[in-house]
């Protein structure tokens with residue numbers, strides 16, 4: 159197991175608050191970093207394009223000021239997520255801004271991140287890449303990434319099909335670098351479990367949608383409180399790639415969650431408009447992404463309260479396991 163020095167020295171808990179389309183904005187990211195976990199947002203959330211520079215300015219200056227005022231606290235670095243795909247015309251521009259602001263961690267999704275790796279390494283930044291299969295993991299390592307995010311079964315958004323108990327050890331067998339585990343992690347106990355099967359960090363998305371700072375409408379946050387794992391539907395209809403969504407939001411859009419047609423992969427378009435195939439409902443805005451960890455969400459705390467709670471659960475779980 160291995161963690162780059164930047165993360166070894168500056169995390170209060172081995173967690174990355176994962177980037178989520180629409181949901182992750184500076185309010186959430188800054189609170190996550192102040193609480194000692196990496197906060198991340200997709201570059202495409204900053205719209206139109208010039209907003210990205212404003213966000214980078216705000217996040218870097220607020221975190222620097224907070225660090226200066228709290229020299230003894232662990233203040234985590236932040237991360238920007240780049241979608242490496244033909245449907246993202248901003249990629250070059252957004253990577254150039256990451257270089258300008260020396261964004262500490264860049265998280266790449268979908269295609270192999272060759273171009274991003276070279277740019278981010280030029281200033282000493284780290285690149286972590288999302289994968290769901292061994293084949294993609296090996297391809298990303300060829301590109302020179304600094305860590306792999308294994309997106310397993312049950313994750314919110316575009317989830318893989320493999321159990322973490324299968325994928326983490328298979329990747330560990332050929333890779334001793336940083337492994338970050340994604341999928342239905344919503345408690346301190348699960349963070350410890352991720353480490354115990356060979357991951358270095360837990361990647362948590364859905365749990366943070368139900369926080370005060372998340373950019374989600376109140377109905378979405380409450381639906382997470384009211385739902386359990388069986389209320390999550392795995393479908394390719396909404397973005398062309400299989401992902402996990404809240405059943406109640408599909409019903410509210412007038413569709414039958416048990417009879418969804420397949421999506422069109424060739425039409426995959428991130429942040430695209432409403433799709434006629436979904437009766438005009440827009441993925442992520444109207445069809446709410448969520449992972450199977452939703453059954454563990456019972457309230458909508460502040461991010462600071464949630465991270466404190468996750469830390470207490472993590473330490474209690476460690477003691478319980480050691481005492482067993």
Ligand SMILES: Cc1cc2nc3c(=O)[nH]c(=O)nc-3n(C[C@H](O)[C@H](O)[C@H](O)COP(=O)(O)O)c2cc1C
Nearest residue numbers: 176177178179313314315341342362363364447449
């Ligand atoms: C609403 C939503 C939007 C997401 N958007 C993105 C995204 O834009 N880019 C990305 O790399 N991952 C995205 N993800 C996936 C997360 O980064 C992460 O892999 C996942 O949330 C972890 O699983 P969990 O939600 O069960 O904790 C999204 C997930 C959700 C729930």
